[in-house]
Amino acid sequence: MSSPVLSLSAGQIRRRPASFAGLGTALFLAVAVVTLFGSLVAAQVTAPAAVARTAVSGPGLVLIAGAFGEIAVLVALFVVVNALGFTLRQQHRDLALLRTVAATPRQVRRVVRAQVVATTLLVSGPGGLVGFLAARAFLAALQRRGMAAPGLRIPGAPVPALIGLAVALLVGLAASAVAARRITRPAPAAALTEGAGGPRRTPVPRVLAGLAVLAGGGLLLRLAASRPAGELDKAGQAALLGSLVLLVAVGLLGPVAARVLAAVLGAPARVLAPRAGWLADANLRGYAARLSSAVVPVALLVGLSGTLLVLTGTAEHVVRATGAATSVTKQSDIWLREAELGMLVCFAAVSTVNTLVALTADRRREFALLRLVGATRRQLLRMLGVEAVLTTAIGVLLGAAVAAAASGAFSLAVTGSVVPVVPGAACGWVVLGAVVLTVPGIVGTGLWAVGGSAVETTGGERG
Structure with missing residues (x-):
């Protein structure tokens, strides 16, 4: 990715920290929640056979993680899409101005993608760590209630956190591609007339x-x-x-x-x-x-x-x-x-x-x-x-x-x-x-x- 694109992306993030703080928090939650439930599934899958077969009350760890994760991940991703749409609306005029000074639609989309990638990478580490710690606490709570085998342990492998990072990136990039069309599709003058309040x-x-x-x-x-x-x-x-x-x-x-x-x-x-x-x-x-x-x-x-x-x-x-x-x-x-x-x-x-x-x-x-x-x-x-x-x-x-x-x-x-x-x-x-x-x-x-x-x-x- 070219240096001007990175400079423009970083400049927008510095000028609008409040808008990007909301997007960053949403992406942080998405990475954390995917890491949390991915770690629970990994704990069951990587457990020794004797531990995995231990009888427990309730539906079992994988089903609990699946039922929780299905709703929680969808909600987290919904929050990401809503936060990203809001962030782009807040910088609509700035991005439209880029087009009036000869920036192509492709270059504007690259600026938006760079913002999403930078924000996601920035929060992925803390999000993965919080998700890992939350998984350990949640597993301990399940074990105290007899809903998970006592011998289960959350593995230290980074795979769940990497999956969380990949999911957040995919959702963010897909949402940015859709949201950026409102800026790049119309003529530059028409895009400039639309304020942050939207059409x-x-x-x-x-x-x-x-x-x-x-x-x-x-x-x-x-x-x-x-x-x-x-x-x-x-x-x-x-x-x-x-x-x-x-x-x-x-x-x-x-x-x-x-x-x-x-x-x-x-x-x-x-x-x-x-x-x-x-x-x-x-x-x-x-x-x-x-x-x-x-x-x-x-x-x-x-x-x-x-x-x-x-x-x-x-x-x-x-x-x-x-x-x-x-x-x-x-x-x-x-x-x-x-x-x-x-x-x-x-x-x-x-x-x-x-x-x-x-x-x-x-x-x-x-x-x-x-x-x-x-x-x-x-x-x-x-x-x-x-x-x-x-x-x-x-x-x-x-x-x-x-x-x-x-x-x-x-x-x-x-x-x-x-x-x-x-x-x-x-x-x-x-x-x-x-x-x-x-x-x-x-x-x-x-x-x-x-x-x-x-x-x-x-x-x-x-x-």
Whole structure:
């Protein structure tokens, strides 16, 4: 790779550390989670025959790693794709400027690929180490509960970490190839007119892809709903996987859904807070791609957490009512579900905080321009507060819709009714967690973003 490409890539990373910190964290989590579950499988595969044949309670280490890894890896990769799309939108204007000074589309794509490779290599070492240590801790916890053979040990070979690095690179490069097309496909002047907020209209291919994924999620939920009443575990797995596919559809259709919900929720905001509400509503509806980047992590947090909580509550209700023998009633499996929920919430929470902080920090020039036309810092913070509340509400509504669809399909299979058992207190804590992660993240970063000299900020670079 040529030196100018490396210099341009390094320069973008230095100028936008907040944006690349989010991408780096997402890639770090992807490498760590692949290393974690790959190490568990390696521990079972490389164990002596006598140890491998030891009887244990539960499904066995390979099945646990596969079931956990399937969902966790998909969530981690989803977070990577969302973070990368956000990072490229933040440097859209800079990359478009390269094309106006005779850079070819191929050279721009090479700059983007170099950024992904550099970020992945930077986090691969720490990610692999954390994944290895997490695998040892997780295996020890399984052994204490009799779910893994006492003689199993995590091997010290770097193969799982290398696989994690390869997976993160493949996903990052594939996502960058798709995301870079929005910059390299149109003419340079047309690409330059699109700001970091994204195009006014959602591209038709993205809408079609979102509708196709939405249909796939619907088929998975139909499969979950058609399971016999006695197959609680299989129905739950299909419903959980269906919820994840629906969340991918939310990511693709996010700008469309966010714009519609912003229009609905923005009306009362204009009434309750005429000035700040008007500005917040105009910002959210005018920059649908930016709003989508903010609400998708919130929807991921609420959708996955809500689905797991409602599925568990409904299954336990059925078990108490019928006395059916199922893994739902086993303490070891309850612990596994709690561990899975904690891991997924961690991914979603990190994605939410990283995206919102970087998104708000990148708006310094916008805030400075508003101050130059008469807005005060207090008014801008009020506007950000309203935006934070609306962003949280939109993300919670989208996530709740996914959780309702998945849990409704599961409930139909196991109870014959689409109305599941909802643990109100637990779901309330999920919503509160979304609020705590979102509102302080936006307003707190806004305190810094609205500071400094407005004239100097507007005269300097964005972000």
